[in-house]
Amino acid sequence: MLQIDKKKCFIELGRFLSQFSFENYTKNETVLHNDLHFDGFADLIQLSQSHNGWFTPEQVCFSVQSWANALTEEKLNKWLSNYNLQEAKPKTVGLILAGNIPLVGFHDFLSVLISGHNVLVKTSSNDQHLIKFLAKYLITVNPEIESHINFTDGKLENFDAVIATGSNNTARYFEFYFKDKPSIIRKNRNSVAVLTGNETKEELINLGEDIFRYFGLGCRNVSKLFVPRNYDFKDFFEAIYEYKDVIYYEKYSNNYDYNKAVFLMSNFKLLDNEFLTLKEDSSYASPISSVFYEYYDDIEVLKSQLKNDTEQIQCIVSKESIENSIPFGKTQKPELWDYADNVDTIAFLLSI
CATH class of the missing domain: 3.40.309.10 (Aldehyde Dehydrogenase; Chain A, domain 2)
Structure with a gap:
């Protein structure tokens, strides 16, 4: 599957997500596959709090709108323009995701697929429904992407590299368990x-x-x-x-x-x-x-x-001139190129 086709899938996903704000769910008839997914996603937003008590509709919608704003052709092109994605040789990348806020692992999911790799995802029990729904939407937009996406409930197996997020304690376990694999291990910050x-x-x-x-x-x-x-x-x-x-x-x-x-x-x-x-x-x-x-x-x-x-x-x-500081009110509105822990995920993925 060509990288440009994957990018188109994520742009369509951004258009789909743009319909769901906390104030109002507004169906846009030009969005692909609303007949299959609009009502289901609206229901999932409302049900998310029953899966994780911290995931109120307001907080889920904020995350959804943040991703809608990020998944535009302009921002995807700006983000990816710094990389030669033709260099990637397809590998399987395992993801161990956190679940502290809605869709917190989606950037890793996006990065793996957009860089030409296959993704093997182990979700957190605290956030296991939202990302699977978005994957289902992507597959509906282009069924070819399905062969690049796998979820697992057990331990990760048959992967070439891993990106794992957890506490300082679990990070020590990750570092030992994945010591023979290329990895990004994220700790508490x-x-x-x-x-x-x-x-x-x-x-x-x-x-x-x-x-x-x-x-x-x-x-x-x-x-x-x-x-x-x-x-x-x-x-x-x-x-x-x-x-x-x-x-x-x-x-x-x-x-x-x-x-x-x-x-x-x-x-x-x-x-x-x-x-x-x-x-x-x-x-x-x-x-x-x-x-x-x-x-x-x-x-x-x-x-x-x-x-x-x-x-x-x-x-x-x-507002002080401190290296890498950001304005007030922007911490939970990162751009695609604002990498967690300042580790360039795409550069890592192109190096494996």
Whole structure:
């Protein structure tokens, strides 16, 4: 199957996904195979929360719209223009996917197929339905792609390379088990924001998006703030009040109550607005419903610290001139060329 034909399949998939926004599902009669798939996907979005309690229709639709925006001819061409895809010799690439946010493994799935390889997918039990539905749609668009896609419920077998995502603990297992195969092994990472005290209200509202999207479960969600000494959190709390309704979601509320109780019983000093706690802590990984913060005295010293801790950090959000930092509100809106852990997946796939 030619790479251009695969690209056309994904462009059609993007058009299909564009019909499903949280506000409204709008059927576009020019989209291929709506008669077979539109109602089924609408039902799956609504059912996703029964498969994974964190996958509310709003969060699933946000992910779906993000992929609709990415899977355009213009963006696919821009992404792939830097590579010679003719160099790829077809191999079978195993994927072990995470399931913390909806369709979190879809970029790897796309990358393997678009680079000319066959994909063997082991989904997470927390996100095993959405990606299989999208694969089914691709197969309907062009049945030839079916021979390049396989899913497995057991252990991976008969593969040439692997991309595996998990915790730091499972990564050690992956590194041992796959030591004889070309691999990308992804571990825990977190995202941070560097504040100066000069942020506008709009920027701080956008920072709230970086914190609360997907309830903070993604590695691209901001879990740590760096703030100048004597920073006044008043403006921050006023801005993120727009996200107050998150506390009405039971799973989030339960985490808020539990983690707050644990902090208080340990006599930690907290800042609290009744739906988010802030705790001074040097760690990067904060629990759900909490964000850690740390003071800095010299921005240049902080830049050096962040550079030294690169392997723990997924994204840096700031208006300050920090290497590879991104604007507020953009962490969960990556482009196709924004690779997880800054590891170029396509370059890896062309090297195997």
